[in-house]
Amino acid sequence: xxKIFSTQKQPENGTKYAAGVIRSGGLVAFPTETVYxxxxxxxxxxxxxxxxxxxxxxxxxxxxxxxxxxNDVRELWTSVxxxxxxxxxxxxxxPLTLIFNKSSAVPDEVTCGLDTVAVRMxxxxxxxCLIRAAGVPIAAPSANLSGxxxxxxxxxxxxxxxxxxxxxxxxxPCRFGVESTVLLLTGVPTxxxxxxxxxxxxxxVIGETRLSKSILQPLGEGERAASPGxxxxxxxxxxxVIIAEGDAKTxxxxxxxxxxxxxQSGKRCIILTSxxxxxxxxxxxxxxxxxxxxxxxxxxxxxxxxREYSDTVDVIFTEAVPPDGYGLAYMNRLLRAAGFRxxxx
Ligand code: TXA
Ligand code: MG
Numbered sequence: 001x002x003k004i005f006s007t008q009k010q011p012e013n014g015t016k017y018a019a020g021v022i023r024s025g026g027l028v029a030f031p032t033e034t035v036y037x038x039x040x041x042x043x044x045x046x047x048x049x050x051x052x053x054x055x056x057x058x059x060x061x062x063x064x065x066x067x068x069x070x071n072d073v074r075e076l077w078t079s080v081x082x083x084x085x086x087x088x089x090x091x092x093x094x095p096l097t098l099i100f101n102k103s104s105a106v107p108d109e110v111t112c113g114l115d116t117v118a119v120r121m122x123x124x125x126x127x128x129c130l131i132r133a134a135g136v137p138i139a140a141p142s143a144n145l146s147g148x149x150x151x152x153x154x155x156x157x158x159x160x161x162x163x164x165x166x167x168x169x170x171x172x173p174c175r176f177g178v179e180s181t182v183l184l185l186t187g188v189p190t191x192x193x194x195x196x197x198x199x200x201x202x203x204x205v206i207g208e209t210r211l212s213k214s215i216l217q218p219l220g221e222g223e224r225a226a227s228p229g230x231x232x233x234x235x236x237x238x239x240x241v242i243i244a245e246g247d248a249k250t251x252x253x254x255x256x257x258x259x260x261x262x263x264q265s266g267k268r269c270i271i272l273t274s275x276x277x278x279x280x281x282x283x284x285x286x287x288x289x290x291x292x293x294x295x296x297x298x299x300x301x302x303x304x305x306x307r308e309y310s311d312t313v314d315v316i317f318t319e320a321v322p323p324d325g326y327g328l329a330y331m332n333r334l335l336r337a338a339g340f341r342x343x344x345x
Pocket of ligand 1: 032034035036037038061062063064097099111114116117118120140141142143178179180181182192193226227228
């Protein structure tokens with residue numbers, strides 16, 4: 001049986017019990033500022049295997065270790081590079097994951113055999129209480145079934161993992177709604193997955209930082225992903241997702257045309273639009289997900305809206321935004337949800 005505790009009023013509610021579950025090899029879903037995580041003792045290979053089983057996660061997609069103190073990376077990496085120290089001081093606790101060479105303390109089940117390990121310190125109070133009480137780093141991917149949109153509320157976790165997680169800590173909706181920025185620190189620093197800590201913010205602290213090629217495009221046949229997670233179909237609802245490209249007005253024109261065609265042929269459609277654009281869609285079925293002027297609002301709502309319409313419509317229309325700043329994280333998730341299906345004029 002899955003046990004649920006609400007941590008919205010008291011962040012530490014249930015965390016002692018949940019920490020006991022972690023120490024005895026069980027699974028705990030917990031809130032972070034990005035998305036909910038499904039955690040196990042990160043130093044216990046057998047416990048970590050249960051995460052892969054519960055999610056149906058491919059065996060070659062490594063996990064992030066969550067820590068409660070910056071100093072905890074010392075035991076998990078072979079050394080702590082200067083660049084990492086600067087970034088931890090600037091952005092931890094917060095939505096930035098750092099990857100460096102792993103120490104022998106980290107089981108192969110966490111890294112799927114890679115020589116590097118990903119570590120992050122969440123700013124969520126419940127997450128920090130849980131990790132401190134457990135006294136071990138917590139290995140946690142997003143708490144969704146593999147391939148589904150990441151969970152941004154406890155209800156999403158219940159929908160996907162009821163009966164599979166031993167405990168769910170309900171901390172309310174996640175603040176950012178997209179997963180952390182993942183930064184590889186071996187060699188020239190490279191962003192493998194964009195998030196709320198942007199390229200510009202990282203460069204202001206450590207200088208030149210690259211973007212992985214696979215952020216905005218699918219991998220070619222036989223190409224190797226720097227981050228194994230990038231090669232899988234991701235964030236996908238049951239309904240087909242279509243992205244209209246171009247500036248706001250052009251995208252609206254494309255959506256109206258495609259929407260009308262598809263509705264006439266009997267398909268149920270929804271348009272996910274913005275405060276700036278919804279008037280283009282009068283008389284059609286639309287939902288405002290945020291503001292194009294602040295892509296953080298779009299990021300915060302995206303996964304939740306994809307889940308909401310996942311099996312109540314056949315087609316979800318969306319508008320592209322410029323892929324920079326927070327818009328890069330948004331387009332990275334949206335393109336994967338759409339299987340890279342875009343329509344332009
Ligand atoms: O915000 C987040 O990061 C959330 C919360 C729960 O912390 N976690 C999360 O975990 O999104 P997950 O497992 O869904 O995504 C981790 C990503 C995957 O794309 C994985 O391939 C990559 O990080 N990754 C982990 N370890 C890696 C490594 N050693 N080298 C390259 N990529 C790695
Ligand atoms: Mg995930």
